[in-house]
Amino acid sequence: MKRWPTACAPWPPTVSAADAPDSEAPAGEVAEAVVAFLADAERAGRLSARSLDAYRRDLKRLVAWAGRRGIDRLDQLDLHALRGFAAAEMRAGLDPRTIQRRLSAVRKWFGWLLREGRVAGNPAADLRAPRVRRKLPTTLDPDQVLKLLELPGTGPLDVRDRALMELCYSSGLRVSELADARWSRLDEREGLLRVIGKGNKERIVPVGRHALTALAAWRPVHLERTGGGQDIIFTTRTGTPLSVRSIQQRITQRAREQGLDQHVHPHQLRHSFASHILESSGDLRAVQELLGHANLTTTQIYTHLDFQHLAEVYDRTHPRARGRR
Numbered sequence: 574m575k576r577w578p579t580a581c582a583p584w585p586p587t588v589s590a591a592d593a594p595d596s597e598a599p600a601g602e603v604a605e606a607v608v609a610f611l612a613d614a615e616r617a618g619r620l621s622a623r624s625l626d627a628y629r630r631d632l633k634r635l636v637a638w639a640g641r642r643g644i645d646r647l648d649q650l651d652l653h654a655l656r657g658f659a660a661a662e663m664r665a666g667l668d669p670r671t672i673q674r675r676l677s678a679v680r681k682w683f684g685w686l687l688r689e690g691r692v693a694g695n696p697a698a699d700l701r702a703p704r705v706r707r708k709l710p711t712t713l714d715p716d717q718v719l720k721l722l723e724l725p726g727t728g729p730l731d732v733r734d735r736a737l738m739e740l741c742y743s744s745g746l747r748v749s750e751l752a753d754a755r756w757s758r759l760d761e762r763e764g765l766l767r768v769i770g771k772g773n774k775e776r777i778v779p780v781g782r783h784a785l786t787a788l789a790a791w792r793p794v795h796l797e798r799t800g801g802g803q804d805i806i807f808t809t810r811t812g813t814p815l816s817v818r819s820i821q822q823r824i825t826q827r828a829r830e831q832g833l834d835q836h837v838h839p840h841q842l843r844h845s846f847a848s849h850i851l852e853s854s855g856d857l858r859a860v861q862e863l864l865g866h867a868n869l870t871t872t873q874i875y876t877h878l879d880f881q882h883l884a885e886v887y888d889r890t891h892p893r894a895r896g897r898r
Contacts (some may be wrong), residue, residue, distance in 0.1 A: 601645025631678035652696040673702040736787035743784035745846035748839035
């Protein structure tokens with residue numbers, strides 16, 4: 574079996590000071606194989622500089638761990654040993670996502686070693702990473718949303734921001750979709766908006782009557798500022814399109830002015846829209862279509878939000894619930 578292609582450096586390669594693993598790990602076969610993998614990946618240009626640095630950091634952790642246990646040969650790094658490495662990282666208190674990334678680097682490295690004929694198999698292929706606990710998105714309850722949307726004032730920015738937040742919550746738009754919303758895509762008669770979402774995918778979303786009313790109030794102000802030459806719905810004082818960052822800042826500022834005691838952002842309004850629709854209808858497929866999710870599993874997180882709400886009600890009201898005295 575061919576061990577090394579002619580393009581690769583002879584084995585074993587020299588361990589440079591920059592690539593040498595932690596001083597506590599000996600520069601044995603494992604360490605040299607890591608250096609060779611990184612050098613080959615850099616030569617081939619398969620990885621970006623950022624990815625290469627991440628692989629270097631992650632694999633050095635493996636080499637250091639192996640060195641402390643007297644493991645310096647590749648055939649000693651079997652599935653049992655790699656599970657020990659993953660367990661050690663967990664005991665060190667690392668985030669499961671970090672451990673997943675490190676194990677992914679180990680799989681890539683072993684895949685390369687297998688292709689180069691340095692190992693007979695890839696023990697990391699069957700290595701399972703710790704499960705990442707999915708964080709539930711924070712939402713506003715209906716009363717909080719109502720408080721946010723009851724924005725006072727009749728100034729141009731008040732009218733614009735009211736329309737901005739009404740449309741965001743009414744249609745569950747992403748902030749990028751909100752920034753790209755256009756008058757030419759709005760059907761006021763039917764209460765529909767054509768949206769270009771992720772992956773340049775188009776969908777039609779309903780626009781509620783309160784949002785339509787707010788948009789109708791904003792439209793003449795917009796026309797006066799832009800002279801009718803701007804199709805983007807939400808614009809600045811000078812008539813230029815409002816950026817994603819500006820929209821985020823405006824909604825956060827307005828929530829603070831309305832006395833909401835939490836950080837509010839556009840995606841939180843989108844989460845609230847989805848959660849409230851699901852609580853009322855129980856139709857997960859409909860929520861998927863409204864949000865523009867390509868995969869139903871992405872939408873299923875809102876079923877957890879709904880259950881969380883039920884659990885809170887239970888804890889608050891049931892005589893035998895844990896939270897009651």
